Amino acid sequence: MRIPRIYQKVELNVASEFELTPEASHYISKVLRLTVDSPITLFNGNNYIYQAKIIEIKNKSVKVHVNQSEYKNVESNLQIHLGQVISRGDKMDLTIQKAVELGVTSIYPLTSARCGVKLDQSRLKKKLLHWTKIAISACEQSGRNFVPKIHEVTSVNEWVNDSFSGAKICLEPSSSQTIKSLMIDQNLRLLIGPEGGFNDDEINLFQKSNFSNIILGKRILRTETAGFAAISALQTLYGDF
Known part of the structure; x- marks a missing residue:
């Protein structure tokens, strides 16, 4: 049993x-x-x-x-800090659950210009508690003995300007660069945009903040699919898959 x-x-x-x-x-x-x-x-x-x-x-x-x-440490040698613009409905729940199962180190829920979710402070607090429970449940199921932190919601502009020593990656369909072309160390930030994508001002800001824009194949993925695909590819190339 x-x-x-x-x-x-x-x-x-x-x-x-x-x-x-x-x-x-x-x-x-x-x-x-x-x-x-x-x-x-x-x-x-x-x-x-x-x-x-x-x-x-x-x-x-x-x-x-x-x-x-x-x-019993079952953590990947690759530390992925996921910045995910909040998605509608239960899509964000699914993103957090699968990201934890796939081995991310921490998750930052973000807002952006085209983020379709608007929450007041009271609802944000409830969402954070809810997302934390999802992360814990995913650890219980997947055998992880470390629980990734779900950080407070912040704007994508503030997040990309935070001090961070490691690789910084943004999924952007207009890019021609792939994950395989990058030099990745063991610590990185991965940025996933909203359903409508990032606007030009945000993309320019990411470039100034030394984010590398990458593409996952020739197809445009949904926001909830993009995170799974990118994390899996990173774990395969640089982590413990």
Whole structure:
């Protein structure tokens, strides 16, 4: 039987006992319907896994005992920091889920001139919590023991002007340069635009900020497809694929 993996944002120590969060307790007891003595695997983002077993189940709480720990780093040697202009509907959810599964190090939700999503501060906070939960769930599923950070929403103009020591790449259909032609080190920023693309002022700004414009073949990809394709290509050429 596959042992469930559960993320807990707490310090984990061998021989310790503690109650899982209410959300995790509900999932363990009501969804998976595990019982006392069932094994589970815990992680908290420090690249360790902690083998534990359930020692008590009450109405809305599950208590576990941590038996042992093991350092298990499954991260790629290539650190990809994804800047993704926010897309409509559940497309952004899908982008975050798959980007985490494919091994990105961090994700920056961005706004741009042609971004079709307008959110006030209250909705932005809710979105960030929602996206963080998606990232955690993707780590639980994919076996990652490090949780990529979902950063605060910022404008693409501010993001490209941030100080960054590493390669900087922007997907731009008008470019003739491909990923294979680049010299990539182990740390890079990848910029994916909105459904309507970037405008001329933004493209000029990216060039001044030393971004390399690249193309993924002769076809124009949807914003939610472009990220998957670019990350996969980068991991294949320079990472651990």
